[in-house]
Amino acid sequence: MTPTIAMLLIITFLLSTVGLLLLIWSIANNQFSHGQAAARTIFSPGEEGHSEDPALAAKPAFTGDNTEQAIAIAARWTADQSSRTAVLAWLSSAVFWLVLGSFFGLITSVKMHLPEFLMSSEFLTFGRVRPVHLNAVTYGWASMAGIGAALFMIPRLFKTSLAGGKYAVMGSVIWNIGLVLGLGAITLGLSDGEEWLEFPWQVDLLFVVGGALCAIPLLLTAANRQVEHLYVTSWYLMAALVWFPILFLIANLPFTFPGASGATVNWWFAHNVLGLWVTPIGIGIAYYLIPKILGRPIISYQLSLIGFWALALFYSQVGIHHLIGGPIPTWLVTLSIVHSVMMSIPVITVAINHHGTMMGNFGRLKDSPTLRFVWIGALMYTVASLQGSMEALRSINVITHFTHYTIAHAHLGMYAFLSFILFGAVYFIMPRLTNWEWPWHRLISLHFWLVSIGIVIYVVSLSIAGWKQGVALLDAAMPFMDIVRMTLPALQARTVGGALMTLGHLVFAFHFVAMLMHRGAGNEQPTLFRPAAKETAQ
Amino acid sequence: MKGALAIMIGAALILLLATLTLVVMPYLQMSAEQVPPDLKPYTEQQQRGRQVYIANGCVYCHSQQPRDPGFAPGDRDRGWGRPSVPGDYAYDQPHLMGTMRTGPDLFNVGARLPSIGWQLLHLYNPRVVHKDSIMPSYPFLFRHVDEAAEGDTVVYLPDAFGPESGQIVATEDALALAEYLLALDHTYPAPTLPKTDKPKE
Numbered sequence: 259m260t261p262t263i264a265m266l267l268i269i270t271f272l273l274s275t276v277g278l279l280l281l282i283w284s285i286a287n288n289q290f291s292h293g294q295a296a297a298r299t300i301f302s303p304g305e306e307g308h309s310e311d312p313a314l315a316a317k318p319a320f321t322g323d324n325t326e327q328a329i330a331i332a333a334r335w336t337a338d339q340s341s342r343t344a345v346l347a348w349l350s351s352a353v354f355w356l357v358l359g360s361f362f363g364l365i366t367s368v369k370m371h372l373p374e375f376l377m378s379s380e381f382l383t384f385g386r387v388r389p390v391h392l393n394a395v396t397y398g399w400a401s402m403a404g405i406g407a408a409l410f411m412i413p414r415l416f417k418t419s420l421a422g423g424k425y426a427v428m429g430s431v432i433w434n435i436g437l438v439l440g441l442g443a444i445t446l447g448l449s450d451g452e453e454w455l456e457f458p459w460q461v462d463l464l465f466v467v468g469g470a471l472c473a474i475p476l477l478l479t480a481a482n483r484q485v486e487h488l489y490v491t492s493w494y495l496m497a498a499l500v501w502f503p504i505l506f507l508i509a510n511l512p513f514t515f516p517g518a519s520g521a522t523v524n525w526w527f528a529h530n531v532l533g534l535w536v537t538p539i540g541i542g543i544a545y546y547l548i549p550k551i552l553g554r555p556i557i558s559y560q561l562s563l564i565g566f567w568a569l570a571l572f573y574s575q576v577g578i579h580h581l582i583g584g585p586i587p588t589w590l591v592t593l594s595i596v597h598s599v600m601m602s603i604p605v606i607t608v609a610i611n612h613h614g615t616m617m618g619n620f621g622r623l624k625d626s627p628t629l630r631f632v633w634i635g636a637l638m639y640t641v642a643s644l645q646g647s648m649e650a651l652r653s654i655n656v657i658t659h660f661t662h663y664t665i666a667h668a669h670l671g672m673y674a675f676l677s678f679i680l681f682g683a684v685y686f687i688m689p690r691l692t693n694w695e696w697p698w699h700r701l702i703s704l705h706f707w708l709v710s711i712g713i714v715i716y717v718v719s720l721s722i723a724g725w726k727q728g729v730a731l732l733d734a735a736m737p738f739m740d741i742v743r744m745t746l747p748a749l750q751a752r753t754v755g756g757a758l759m760t761l762g763h764l765v766f767a768f769h770f771v772a773m774l775m776h777r778g779a780g781n782e783q784p785t786l787f788r789p790a791a792k793e794t795a796q
Numbered sequence: 797m798k799g800a801l802a803i804m805i806g807a808a809l810i811l812l813l814a815t816l817t818l819v820v821m822p823y824l825q826m827s828a829e830q831v832p833p834d835l836k837p838y839t840e841q842q843q844r845g846r847q848v849y850i851a852n853g854c855v856y857c858h859s860q861q862p863r864d865p866g867f868a869p870g871d872r873d874r875g876w877g878r879p880s881v882p883g884d885y886a887y888d889q890p891h892l893m894g895t896m897r898t899g900p901d902l903f904n905v906g907a908r909l910p911s912i913g914w915q916l917l918h919l920y921n922p923r924v925v926h927k928d929s930i931m932p933s934y935p936f937l938f939r940h941v942d943e944a945a946e947g948d949t950v951v952y953l954p955d956a957f958g959p960e961s962g963q964i965v966a967t968e969d970a971l972a973l974a975e976y977l978l979a980l981d982h983t984y985p986a987p988t989l990p991k992t993d994k995p996k997e
Contacts, residue, residue, distance in 0.1 A: 265821065273813070370898075373922075373930045380936040385853015447851030451890040480800040488799050496800060497807035504811055508819065517885035519823040521893050526818040534811065570807055574814035583863035584893060585880040590822050656868050660859055660897035731897060734873030738900055739926055746930075 266589070296487035297555035297562075300415070300546060302330035311551040311626045311686070333417065338690045340419035341409050344426035344475070345691060348406030349684060350774070351434050355398025357767050360760040362391035367756045371749040381445050389444050389456045396454070396531065397465065398437050400676055401502075402430070404539035405472055407683040408495045410691070411546055412476055415492045416483035422475040429471030436464030452520070454528035455509055462510040469503050490562040494542030497570060501534040518585055526577035532671060533573030537639075540676045541569075541608055543683050544636045548615055551629045551686075552622065557614040565607035572600040579650040582659060598650030605643040612636040627702045631682030634710075638674035642667065657732065662745060663724025666717045673759075674713050681705070681766065688773050696769065697778020705765045712758030715751055723748030831886040834984035838887055838976070845976025848969045849892065852934065859894035860903045860980070877904035881986045899931055906981035915974040916951050916966050924957045937970035 298306060304327040366388045368375050376382045405426075413420040420426075440457035443449065449456040457465075476499055509527030549556050556562060578586065578594035616633055623630045645667055649658050658664055685702065689695050696702060723745045730736045730744065772778060838846065849855070864879040865872035872878070880903055885891055909915065914925070920938050922929040940959055944950045948965040958964065966974070 269813075269817070369932065370930060373932050377933050378935055380852070380934075383852055383934070383936075384932045385856055386851075388853060388856050449850055449853070451850035451855070451892065453855070453895065483800075488803070492800070493803050496804050500804045500807050501811055504808065508815065513889070515819075515823060516889045517826070517887070517891055518829075518882035519826045520889065520891040521885075522822045522826075523819050524891065526814070530814075567806075570810045574811055575818055577818060580895060581861075581893070583867050584861045585882050585884065587822065587825055587882075590818070593817060652867070656863075660895065662898075664895065732868055732870040734870050738874065739928055742898075742930055743928055749930075 294555060294559055296489065297549075297559040299485050299487045299489045300491075300550060301553075301555070302334060303327050305331075305553070306555065307553050309551055309553045309622075309626075311628055334414060335690075337413040337417065337419055338410070341413050341423060342691045344420065344423040344430075345406050345410045345687065346774075347427050347430040348402050348409060349687070350770075351430055352399050352403035352406060352680075353684075353767050353770050355394050355402060355437065356763050357760075359391055359394030359399055360756075360763045362387050362394060364753070364756050364760050366391050367749070367753045371746055371753065380447070386445055386447065386449075389449060389453075390441050392454070393444065393456055394437070394441060395672070396536075397433075397440075397457075400536050400672065400680065402433065403680040403684065404498075404536060404676075405430075405469075407543050407680065407687065408499065408539060409472070409475065410683075410687045411491060411495065411543070412479050415489050415495075415546070416479050416485060418479060418482045418484050420475055421478035421482055425471045425474040429468040431468075432464050432471065433468035436461055436468060439464070450510075452524045454531060455524060457510075459510045459512040462506065466503055466507055469499070469506070473499055473503070489546070490556075490559070490566060491542040491546040493563070493566050494538035494545070497566075498535055498538040498542070501530070501538075505530050505534065521581060521584065522578055522586055522590065525580040529577035529580065530574060533569070533576060536672070536676050537573065538569065540635065540639065540679045543679050544612055544632050544639075547628060547632045547682060547686055548612055548636065551626055551632075552615065552619050554615065554619075556611045558611060561607045562611050565604040565611070568600075568604035568607070572597045572604065576601060576650065579655065582650070582652060582655045595650050595652065599647050601643060602647050605640060605647075608636075609640040613640070627696075627699070627706070628682045628686040630706065631678045631685065635675050635678030635680075635682060638670060638678065642671040642675050645670065657728035658724065659728070660731065661724040661728040662720045662748065663728060666720035666724055669713065669720075670717050674717065678709075681709075684770070688770070692773060692776070694773060694776050695779070697772050698769065701765055701769045705762045705769070708758050708762030708765065712755045712762060715755030715758070719748040719751035719755070826882045829882045830987055831883045832881075832984060832986055835884060835886060835982070836979075838979060841972050842976045842979045844969075845972035845974065845979075846892075848937070848973040849976060850890075854902075855892050855894045857894075857896050857898035857931070858900065858902045859897055860901065861893045862901055862903050871901065874900065875904075875908055876901040877907070877982060878986065879989065880982065881988050883988060884982050884986065902977065902980055904980060904982055906978040907983045910978060910981075912971075912974050912978060913952075915977050916949065916970060917953065919970060919973065920951050920953070920964060921957050924954060934970070937967055937973065938964050939967055941965055 304323055365376065365382070366384065369377075369384045369387065373384075380386075409420065409423075409426055436457070440461045443458050443461060444456050448458055450458055476496065480496070505527055509523055515523045545556065545562065575597040576594050578590050579598050582591050582595070584591075612633070613636070623633060648654050649664070649667060658667075685696065727741055727745050730741045861880050862871040862876040862878065884903075885893075916938075918925050919934050921933045921935075922931040923933075938951060940962055941948070941964075942962045944963045944965050949971060951964045951966060953964060
């Protein structure tokens with residue numbers, strides 16, 4: 259134990275010294291000076307004050323008041339077209355995995371209250387269907403849609419064409435092969451056995467290669483960039499694309515971490531998939547789309563940079579809060595709890611920026627589909643993150659650990675936050691790539707209400723039942739089977755919520771395919787929830 | 797490019813720090829931890845059962861990590877056993893600590909329910925034992941035969957749950973899984989835990 263404490267002290271000392279040197283360096287180099295100018299880099303000259311939504315308005319949103327501005331708008335159109343094949347490859351795959359993953363989620367949910375449902379096949383037993391759901395929606399839907407959105411934003415953020423797009427297309431093929439093999443392996447009972455790391459390590463290599471192939475266009479495009487300031491979205495996207503391969507590689511090293519240390523690596527990884535992979539992508543997208551649709555820069559650029567580095571520092575060390583009360587050293591658990599609570603700093607800075615920028619523009623939620631999805635996603639990020647910090651406290655965790663409450667929280671984060679932002683991003687991206695408007699605004703509306711009502715039922719029912727379950731588990735006076743019976747109504751409600759969400763995804767996927775096939779009226783009028791409301795936009 | 801590289805390198809360094817504190821240091825500390833002398837390595841059959849446990853995802857509903865009674869008294873009071881210590885998992889690769897208690901903790905299920913007949917019956921259909929259980933049945937781990945052969949392990953079922961004719965016998969996988977469950981017995985004293993049962997001075 260003594261060498262551990264000594265090591266901790268040395269690391270703490272080194273860390274604070276490095277932090278101090280960094281602060282001195284950044285002050286000396288005027289790192290704090292590029293404030294609002296950097297926040298405006300996402301607008302082309304003269305565009306500020308004009309919304310970039312919808313894509314193809316009957317009355318174009320903004321085409322430039324003079325030649326220079328018109329050239330900039332045209333250049334952006336060229337940049338969008340340059341990423342077209344790569345982005346469509348990733349997004350179409352993502353939509354496919356979303357639908358597949360939703361059905362597996364639904365089957366899992368039904369099995370929780372009807373255990374005899376599809377029980378005779380070993381391939382559809384609960385313990386295989388559930389990890390297929392998790393891996394399909396995490397590595398299929400969320401990761402692929404996230405990478406797709408990142409590939410779309412990179413050329414826009416760097417104001418140049420996407421270079422090396424074909425590597426990203428190759429990457430998507432390899433990634434998809436990895437998913438097919440990985441999900442197949444779980445179904446056949448060849449899981450690696452750790453949550454979030456079920457894919458056999460041989461298959462994991464495909465994801466590392468597929469992900470690395472996406473880094474090539476990122477680096478090539480960054481090398482060509484035409485902007486002076488790197489907008490905060492590109493910070494998040496670049497960091498996420500650096501973090502994920504490292505994480506995935508270390509956590510999947512076979513035969514390396516036995517026993518209890520395997521558990522720490524498992525949860526260090528699993529929470530980092532959320533914290534250092536999908537969260538930065540989600541926040542990054544919101545940081546771009548909210549100001550673009552409103553036509554006004556984020557309110558505090560400095561704050562956004564503090565939020566970024568605080569996220570990197572704190573989120574990377576929260577994972578062990580999944581093992582509170584478990585057989586691992588106390589200092590380790592405490593370290594993760596401290597970092598989990600510290601996470602409120604980046605969360606609040608992001609909240610101030612996202613919601614502060616929205617202030618006074620909430621009316622636009624009525625007409626812009628993208629803004630409605632993205633802002634609700636951003637709001638749920640704030641909620642889910644603060645809830646997560648709370649759940650890491652020992653006094654709360656002793657109740658919520660091992661219960662359905664955690665499942666509700668996970669879906670609040672991965673769905674109400676991340677997936678909503680990804681839905682919004684897809685609604686923004688597709689018209690610009692296909693040069694076609696979304697065919698039916700009513701379908702977007704239907705999608706929105708189905709998934710919104712679904713996730714509310716899901717989270718509310720499981721949170722309440724999970725909390726009651728956790729309280730009951732602590733006191734042996736209530737027999738275990740009574741607790742199971744107590745949670746049943748919530749498990750049934752979850753199936754209702756999940757069914758609505760799945761239905762919403764079918765609507766979304768249908769609309770997506772219709773869009774690819776250029777169905778509907780096309781470019782005659784913009785697709786807003788309320789076409790008539792567009793005049794009130796500004 | 798300079799700015800972009802700085803961000804990526806900075807991001808990677810921070811992750812390196814987290815890897816040091818959350819992966820390397822725990823690994824160094826816990827791999828030096830004493831293995832309890834009473835902990836037996838798994839037999840080949842138990843190890844096979846462990847793979848069946850993994851393949852069918854038992855971990856998604858069952859934990860294997862009783863908490864300290866001073867922290868979560870229910871764990872002890874439900875008979876799940878003393879708090880586990882890192883040494884208890886010395887032969888576990890991968891770990892199966894779990895994060896859900898849709899079903900009870902299984903760290904000491906071998907001590908709590910030591911009958912292989914009970915385990916097989918419960919795996920074949922949990923509702924034979926608990927009528928409201930939401931655990932899945934695992935019929936695919938059993939065979940339906942007209943007449944059990946010499947050496948077959950027969951699962952004796954109440955009439956309402958059994959087949960109309962013939963008998964249900966356990967496959968090698970079912971036997972291995974049951975043996976693994978019976979091996980989940982960590983009731984020996986943990987040398988690294990403070991001995992709380994002695995009266996304090």
